[in-house]
Amino acid sequence: MSTPDFASLFPLPSADVLRALGERMREGLLLFDGKGNTSLVNRAARQMLDAEQSPVLALGAKLARFLPPAAMPQAKESGSWSGSLPLGERVVILQLYHQPGEGRDVYLALFRNLEGQEDYERELQQRHAELRQAYLRLNGTQEKLLQSEKMASIGQLAAGVAHEINNPIGYVHSNLGSLQEYLRSLFTVIEAYERALRAPDPKASIPEIDDIRSRLDIDFISRDLPQLMAESREGIERVTRIVRDLKDFSYSGRDESWKLADLHAGLESTINIIWNELKYKVTLERQYGELPMVECLPSELNQVYMNMLLNAGHAVAERGHIVVSSGVSGDEVWVEFKDNGAGISPELRQRIFDPFFTTKPVGSGTGLGLSISYGIINKHHGRIDLDSTVGEGSRFRIILPIRQPKG
Incomplete structure (x- = not known):
């Protein structure tokens, strides 16, 4: 026994029947394509769009002008979009559905009118929840982007940091080899003294001891050993400082709270990390003023310092000069980075803080450094002033409040 065809039992209604059903609906109904051409619209939709006399074909395009920019792309991607829409003096709830067709x-x-206080409150609560979810997603994305840029920056500097660590480790290793030889010589002299003390006539062993001391150059060892230990200690402290600065710099800041910090300490920590990237092409001059402790997120400001210093270094073609200065003005502090590099043209100055904009060759930069820096300084209720002349160099001045505004 064959199964009856569904379409034969329940034939699709004609277009006239669909139009008649649509006219009985209290909700507005509008069927249109991606170009705004309308194929079906009912009276309620015409009233809500205030378009009783408008040509049917143009109603889809008219609705598209009222929609938020993301509505149709979201409906196309996920199949539907919903939201409130102001139409003249009324607000309607709009459900938008998408179906790919042939070509x-x-x-x-x-459309559905918002009617009564309960509808408004329900809609406001729903929109508030959606906005909160969107804010949380945006905030999470911003944190991930900041951390990603931090780690990308450290990755670019990894070879230089490795070089900075290898140098002190190298001479500490060499010093340990010398120390081993020195200890062997000193133990030989100690053994000679012990033999002399056990001998019947200790004074008779003095020429032998003097010979050993002269042959092993104990006088030189006694002079060189303190210097060798001091160099080794300095090397280990240098490695410790680099590792500590790297740890502080790469910290995500997710749980970092606002605190009073020494901006100069953060600057020195950042310079310590990136110095290998700069030292072969620039001289660095510090002109620090007396700064108070500043309420800030230190790890995030370190990211800004690094971006500013690296950009200044990249602006210098072969040999150049960078001046890092700081000062106080009223209830604000400022940190300035000045280079004598290529400078920035007025056209590019309008775009340098745009995300993903970079003047570096493809693959050499993400275009996020200055954009993220701008966002961090804005988060601190500060600003970045730029003064640049093509062929003479650039000056970036970061201005921050000493205390964050309340509320």
Whole structure:
């Protein structure tokens, strides 16, 4: 026994029947394609769009002008979009559905008037929840982007940091080899003294001891050993400082709270990390003023310092000069980075803080450094002033409040 065909039992209604059903609906109904061409609209939709006399074909395009920019792309991506929409003096709830067709996209819009206080409150609560979710997603994305840029920056500097660590480790290793020889010589002299003390006539062993001391150059060892130990200690402290600075710099800041910090300490920590990237092409001059402790997120400001210093270094073609200065002005502090590099043209100055904008060759920069720096300083209720002349160099001045505004 064959199964009856569904379409034969329940044939699809004609277009006239669909239009008649649509006219009985209290909700607005509008069927249109991606170009705004309308194929079906009912009276309620015309009233809500205030378009009783408008040509049917143009109503889809008219609705598209009222929609938020993300509505149709979101409906196309996920199949639907919903939201409140102001139409004249009324606010309607709009459900927008998408269906790909043969050679064109088809959209179905259903309108419903907001009626009564309960509807408004329900809609506001829903929109508030959606906005909160969007804010949380945006905030999480910003944190991930900041951490990603931090780690990308450290990755670019990894070879230089390794070089900075290898140098002190190298001479500490060499010094340990010398120390081993020195200890062997000293133990030989100690053994000679012990033999002399056990001998019947200790004074008779003095020429032998003097010979051993002269042959092993004990006088030189006694002079060189303190210097060798001091160099080794300095090397270990240098490695410890680099590792500590790297740890502080790469810290994500997710749980970092606002605190009073010494901006100069953060500057020195950052310079310590990136110095290998700069020292072969620039001289660095410090002109620090007396700064108070500043309420800030130190790890995030370190990211800004690094971006500023690296950009200044990249602006210098072969040999150049960078001046890092600081000072106080009223209830604000400032940190300035000045280079004598290529400078920035007025056209590019308008775009340098845009995300992903970079003048570096493809693969040499993400275009996020200055954009992230701008966001961090804005988060601190500060600003970045730029003064640049093509062929003479640039000056970036970061201005921060000493205490964050309350509330």
